[in-house]
Amino acid sequence: MFVAIVFVAYYTAQLTASLTVQEIRGAITGPGDLPGKRVATTRGSTAAGFLAKEKAQVLEFGGITEAYNALKSGAADAVVFDAPVLQHYAAHEGSGAVRVVGPVFRKEDYGIVFATGSALRRRVNGALLTMKEDGSYQALHDRWFSGD
Numbered sequence: 791m792f793v794a795i796v797f798v799a800y801y802t803a804q805l806t807a808s809l810t811v812q813e814i815r816g817a818i819t820g821p822g823d824l825p826g827k828r829v830a831t832t833r834g835s836t837a838a839g840f841l842a843k844e845k846a847q848v849l850e851f852g853g854i855t856e857a858y859n860a861l862k863s864g865a866a867d868a869v870v871f872d873a874p875v876l877q878h879y880a881a882h883e884g885s886g887a888v889r890v891v892g893p894v895f896r897k898e899d900y901g902i903v904f905a906t907g908s909a910l911r912r913r914v915n916g917a918l919l920t921m922k923e924d925g926s927y928q929a930l931h932d933r934w935f936s937g938d
Contacts, residue, residue: 818868820892830857830866837870840896854879861888877935 818827825845831837833850841848849866851857854875860866869876873894880890904911921927 818891821895823892824868824870827867828860828865830860830869831871832857835871836896837872841870858884874931874935881935 817823821844824841827846828849829841829846830849830851831841832854833852835850838848838850849857849860851860854869854871857866857869857871858879861869873890876890880888902914904914918927921930
């Protein structure tokens with residue numbers, strides 16, 4: 791499906807898988823607590839594969855919002871997905887109701903995809919490098935992914 795698309799702009803920030811649990815259920819504190827637990831994630835994700843290997847009861851949904859809803863309703867004990875997505879949810883919509891727990895347990899690299907020959911590649915790479923160097927990338931990260 792992605793044969794015609796070339797990954798020409800690659801940003802080296804590590805995005806990670808993590809897990810979110812409801813604040814009131816303190817029984818899950820990290821990946822070691824997942825075997826046998828009902829854990830929600832998105833269908834076909836790398837998190838789903840990880841959870842199957844960990845012997846969790848994997849609940850796969852079409853979107854992350856559905857996974858959050860399963861957690862809120864009690865149908866799931868935890869959600870495993872990309873850490874920035876879960877951190878944003880825990881800091882905003884899920885604030886006070888859920889928390890991100892445990893260590894990062896799977897690092898994944900993300901990239902930005904442009905059409906072959908796109909003039910945007912250099913501009914985006916330059917902007918990302920500048921933001922990383924001047925601290926604005928970290929400031930944006932802190933604004934959107936921390937509970938402060």
